[in-house]
Amino acid sequence: LVRIHAAMAADPNTVILGRAAARLTWWPDIAVTDVHATRSGALPSQRGFMWSRRRIPPDLVDDRPGLRLTVPVLTVLDLIPELGGTAIDEALRRRAVTLAGLWDALALTPGRRGNATRRALLDDSRDEPWSYAERCLHRHHRALDTPYRYRTNHRLSLSDGRSVAIDLALPDLRLGFEADGYAHHNGPKAFEYDGDRDSDLESVGWRVIRLTATFLEDQGPEAQRRMLAIIRIREAELGLRPFRAAS
Secondary structure, eight states: OHHHHHHHHHOTTOOBOHHHHHHHHTOTTOOOSSEEEEOSSOOOOOTTEEEEOOOOOGGGEEEETTEEEEOHHHHHHHHHHHHTHHHHHHHHHTTSOOHHHHHHHHHHSTTOTTHHHHHHHHHHTTTOOSSHHHHHHHHHHHHHOOSSOOEEEEEEEOTTSOEEEEEEEEGGGTEEEEEEOTTTSOSHHHHHHHHHHHHHHHHTTOEEEEEEHHHHHHOHHHHHHHHHHHHHHHHHHHTOOOOOOOO
């Protein structure tokens, strides 16, 4: 914060970028080393700072008393070259941005180096993943090209009225897939919660299949084979006619 205020005192037109902007707004636990900011004059090498000279559209600047920083949608786009899809996933999970807002910000900043990568990742995010594991799960499911409607981060009610989210749900089959990452499903409390939640969903007619993040990331073809086999079994259980998979 001292460095940020020093940058603003040196140049009131400074705009705080990247990790520092994220930490001040929607990602409070992101690590920050150097403060990245714009500067209108000379760009000296200074410890603790990274300077850029760029024009930022006014609509993408959060202008506060004594502080100017990029709005969340542009901050996410700025972080993509460093963090890849993780920047998008975190912002979506924290409800800091919308996918439509990210596309709008990309349209307002044409010609930037790395925009091809940004565009590809936004397209890959069309099912709004909240983690890299979910991103892989969505990608594998799209490859199956099933005729069943699906929802991501789909809300369901447990028998006691609690609301839970399923990473990928096929409502017509009452079938859900969960992408289990170590960070969010580690420890006895998470183990107990997941088991209780899944058995409660079974009691109201839903089946939930858990796939580990490592498996989804490293064994794509096998993940797709298993997902398709599980869908086939569910079709048979419900007496549905099997769909014809794409060759």
